[in-house]
Amino acid sequence: MPKKELTMETRLLLAFVLVGIVLVSWNYIYKPPPPPLSPVQATQPVVEAPKPAATPPPTQVVDLPGQVQASQAEELSIETELYSVRLSNEGAVVRNWILKGYKDGKGQPLDLVNTRGLAKVPAPFALAFRNQAPPNDPNKALFRVERSADNLGVTFEYSDGRTATKKTFQFMPKSYLVQITSQVVDNGVLLPHEFTWRGGFGDQTVPNPASIEHTVYYDEANSKLVKNDVKSADKGPVTTSGQYSFAGIEDSYFAAVVLPTTGGGLQLTTYSDPVPSPTGTEEKRIGAGVGGSGLNSFNAFIGPKDSEILRSVNPKLDQLIDWGRWFGFIAKPLFWVLTWTAKHVTGSNFGWAIVVVTIAINMVLFPLRFSSMRSSKKMQALQPQIAAINAKYKDLPLRDPRKQDQQAEMMALYKQHGVNPVGGCVPMLLQLPFLIAYYTVLSVAIEMRGASWMWVHDLSQPETLAIRVLPVLLVITQFLQQKMTPSPGMDPAQQKMMLFMPLVLGYMFYYQSAGLVLYWLTGGAVGIAQQWLLNRGTPPQAAAVPSAPVKKKK
Numbered sequence: 001m002p003k004k005e006l007t008m009e010t011r012l013l014l015a016f017v018l019v020g021i022v023l024v025s026w027n028y029i030y031k032p033p034p035p036p037l038s039p040v041q042a043t044q045p046v047v048e049a050p051k052p053a054a055t056p057p058p059t060q061v062v063d064l065p066g067q068v069q070a071s072q073a074e075e076l077s078i079e080t081e082l083y084s085v086r087l088s089n090e091g092a093v094v095r096n097w098i099l100k101g102y103k104d105g106k107g108q109p110l111d112l113v114n115t116r117g118l119a120k121v122p123a124p125f126a127l128a129f130r131n132q133a134p135p136n137d138p139n140k141a142l143f144r145v146e147r148s149a150d151n152l153g154v155t156f157e158y159s160d161g162r163t164a165t166k167k168t169f170q171f172m173p174k175s176y177l178v179q180i181t182s183q184v185v186d187n188g189v190l191l192p193h194e195f196t197w198r199g200g201f202g203d204q205t206v207p208n209p210a211s212i213e214h215t216v217y218y219d220e221a222n223s224k225l226v227k228n229d230v231k232s233a234d235k236g237p238v239t240t241s242g243q244y245s246f247a248g249i250e251d252s253y254f255a256a257v258v259l260p261t262t263g264g265g266l267q268l269t270t271y272s273d274p275v276p277s278p279t280g281t282e283e284k285r286i287g288a289g290v291g292g293s294g295l296n297s298f299n300a301f302i303g304p305k306d307s308e309i310l311r312s313v314n315p316k317l318d319q320l321i322d323w324g325r326w327f328g329f330i331a332k333p334l335f336w337v338l339t340w341t342a343k344h345v346t347g348s349n350f351g352w353a354i355v356v357v358t359i360a361i362n363m364v365l366f367p368l369r370f371s372s373m374r375s376s377k378k379m380q381a382l383q384p385q386i387a388a389i390n391a392k393y394k395d396l397p398l399r400d401p402r403k404q405d406q407q408a409e410m411m412a413l414y415k416q417h418g419v420n421p422v423g424g425c426v427p428m429l430l431q432l433p434f435l436i437a438y439y440t441v442l443s444v445a446i447e448m449r450g451a452s453w454m455w456v457h458d459l460s461q462p463e464t465l466a467i468r469v470l471p472v473l474l475v476i477t478q479f480l481q482q483k484m485t486p487s488p489g490m491d492p493a494q495q496k497m498m499l500f501m502p503l504v505l506g507y508m509f510y511y512q513s514a515g516l517v518l519y520w521l522t523g524g525a526v527g528i529a530q531q532w533l534l535n536r537g538t539p540p541q542a543a544a545v546p547s548a549p550v551k552k553k554k
Contacts, residue, residue: 066159066161067159067160067161068144068157068158068159068164069141069142069143069144069158069159069160070089070142070143070144070145071142072142073088073089073090073142074088074089074145075087075088075089075095076089076145076147076154078151078152078154078169078171080152080171080172080173080174081100081173081174082099082100082101082174082175082176082303083097083098083099083100083176083302083303084096084098084100084109085097085098085171087154087169088123089142089143089144089145089156090140090141090142090143091122091123091126091138091139091140091141091143092125092138092143092156092158092165092167093122093123093124093125093126093139094113094123094124094125095113095115095118095123096111096113096115097111097112097113097124097302098110098111098112099112099254099303099304101304102304102449102450103450104203104204104205105203105205105206105458105461106205110203110254111204112201112202112254112256112302113201114199114200114201114204114275114285116204116275116276116277116278117198117199117200117273117275117276117285118199119275119276120199120273120274120275120276121198121199121273121275121287122139122196122198124196124197124198124256125167125180125195125196125197126139126195126196126198127139127165127182127184127193127194127195127196128193128194128196128269128289129184129191129192129193129194130192130193130194130239130269130292131192132186132191134162134163134184134186134191135162135163136160136162136163138158138163138165138184141158141160141165142158143156143157143158143165143167144156144157144158148170152170152171152172152173153168153169153170153171154168154169155167155168156168162186162187163184163185163186163187163191164183164184164185165182165183165184165185166181166182166183167180167181167182168180168181168182175313176301176302176303176304176309176313177299177300177301177313178299178300178302179298179299179300180195180258180296180297180298180299180300181295181296181297181298182195182291182295182296183294183295183296184294185294189294190293190294190295191294192291192292192293192294193291193292193293193294193296194267194269194289194290194291194292194296195258195289195290195291195296195298196269196271196287196288196289197248197249197256197287197288197289198271198273198285198287198288198289199273199275199285199287200213200275200285200286200287201213201249201250201251201254201256201286201288202250202251202252202253202254203251203253203254204278206461207461207462209251209285210230210283210284210285210286211229212251212252213229213230213249213250213251213285213286214227214228214229214249214250214251214286215227215228215247215248215249215250215268215270215286215287215288216228216247216248216249216250216255216257216320217240217242217244217246217247217248217266217268218244218245218246218247218316218319219242219243219244220242220243220244220245221242221243225319225320225322227322228270228286229286230272230284230285230286231272232270232272233270233271233272233286234272234284237269237270237271237272237289238269238270239267239268239269239270239289240267240268240269241265241266241267241268241292242265242266243265243266244260244265244266244268245259245314245316246258246259246301246314246316246317247266247268247288247290248268248288248290248300249286249287249288250305250320252443252444253304253305253444253446253449254303254304254305255301255302255303255305255320256288256300256301256302257300257301257317257320258290258291258298258299258300258301259298259299259300259301259313259314259317260297260298261297261298261299262297264293265292266290266291266292267289267290267291267292268288268289268290269288269289269290270286270287270288271286271287271288271289272284272285272286272287273285273286273287301313301314301317304446305320305321305444305446306446306447307321321444321445322444323335323440323444324436324437324440326436327433327436327437327440328440330433330434330436330437331436331437331440331441334357334434334437334438334441335441335445335447337357338350338353338354338357338441339353339447341353341356341357349451349452349453350447350448350451350453350459350515351451351452351453351454351456351459351515351518352453354438354453354459354515354518354519354522355518355522358519358522358523358526359522359526361434361523362523362526362527362530363526365430365431366530368430369527369530369531369534370534373531373534375419376485378417378418378419379419381417382413382414382417382419385413386410386413389406389409389410389413390406392406393405393406431523434519435516435519435520438515438516438519439512439513439516442459442460442513442515442516443460443513448460448515451515453514453515453518455469456470456514456518458514459513459514459515459518460513460514460515461513461514462510462511462512462513462514463514468510468514468517470509470514470517470518470521471506471509471510471517472506473521474502474505474506474509474517474520474521474524475502475503475505475506476502477521477524477525477527477528478501478502478505478506478524479499479502480528481524481527481528481531482498482499482501482502484528484531484532484535485531505520
């Protein structure tokens with residue numbers, strides 16, 4: 001006889017019975033250890049059994065020291081070849097993090113800490129507790145300080161007899177890497193927490209710094225970089241966790257990210273904090289919290305987003321340089337070409353490198369400009385016939401079906417004489433990807449930050465003169481180029497309207513970085529020279545005489 005299979009209900013009933021037997025017999029097979037006799041552990045609260053919905057990791061019990069604290073507040077400095085850090089034992093936090101090789105927009109040593117916001121938010125490397133905070137806030141405690149023999153390591157320790165907090169910083173002499181650990185024990189139990197950096201990050205002297213600051217993490221599962229801006233935390237802190245290669249906070253040119261030293265996951269929290277602005281009003285600035293365990297151990301990178309430096313620390317850190325989603329395939333090679341040109345041709349001057357590379361781009365596009373010029377000349381010769389066709393249909397409304405006949409006659413005329421009506425737009429359209437690529441390079445390449453050229457102090461920022469010279473020169477070159485370029489098919493009203501285009505471009509570029517204006521200005525100057533050569537070398541086309549209209553028989 002065939003064996004009868006158990007129904008689903010019977011299987012579920014047997015499963016519940018087996019689980020019940022295991023749960024009842026567990027305490028008889030594995031007896032719990034006797035309770036400890038020490039006074040600290042005797043006061044430890046009873047941990048409730050975990051709910052079936054989630055199974056947390058087993059709680060680790062840690063011995064607590066006695067009273068450990070400092071008698072007074074003190075500050076100490078760490079000096080390396082690359083940076084200078086000022087720490088305080090009041091909360092075991094960082095007050096300043098100054099990069100020696102970089103200046104801010106005012107020419108002062110660059111401090112990555114927004115010191116203006118410290119009156120409103122905790123200083124960097126303060127601790128945040130998401131679920132359960134200790135009775136006494138460690139961020140307000142006076143930590144005992146112990147320095148290493150090489151003066152590059154610092155240990156902060158505090159205990160009130162119930163809550164013990166310990167932080168260690170080990171700075172590298174010739175690297176932007178810092179080894180950081182933290183441990184918080186409350187009543188003998190490790191307490192999950194995060195390191196925080198709130199109130200903004202990076203150069204605070206640039207225009208609208210809040211717009212270029214993000215929290216960032218690299219998602220190992222999806223192999224992609226994820227960024228959050230300050231608006232993402234408008235309704236409160238936002239926490240995410242996963243298998244992240246790194247996580248932290250950044251602006252356009254600098255980053256402070258941690259890399260886990262263990263294989264576990266990483267937690268990142270994004271904050272939005274109102275802090276004082278230079279004008280005296282409050283503005284929301286982004287903040288980050290990283291960690292999530294009772295014992296955190298990281299390698300932290302705090303420094304410039306230099307491609308070579310990032311790859312030497314961890315190849316995945318190179319993802320911090322965002323070359324753009326659509327035109328990154330142009331921006332990154334363009335940066336390599338500019339770097340090579342600056343190194344081998346222009347004597348490490350990126351301004352002249354932009355000029356040289358822009359001239360080279362326009363020379364490559366010169367055949368298209370020549371073809372566009374020939375097309376414009378032919379269009380100019382066809383103006384009498386084009387005007388005759390337009391006059392033939394001028395009284396018809398736009399929605400009249402006979403307007404299609406006008407377009408058909410126009411296209412037939414173009415085809416007969418080999419004219420491409422949109423040929424003149426091709427060179428301009430090809431310039432747009434390079435414009436976006438230059439914008440990207442100037443926005444993310446640390447080499448461009450602070451690069452000077454003639455009277456320009458920083459190519460990545462607008463000019464600092466009262467009247468910006470480069471945008472004014474750009475308007476002049478655009479007027480000249482427009483006057484020299486034939487504009488067939490354009491009525492006088494349209495020509496007058498086009499005279500305003502250089503002014504519109506001047507207004508748009510007036511607030512852009514000097515390097516971007518220099519690129520467009522150089523392209524305009526090269527365009528004037530090429531147009532002059534084309535006008536001299538290309539004879540004007542003979543005007544085509546429109547044929548007399550054929551009279552229809554009555």
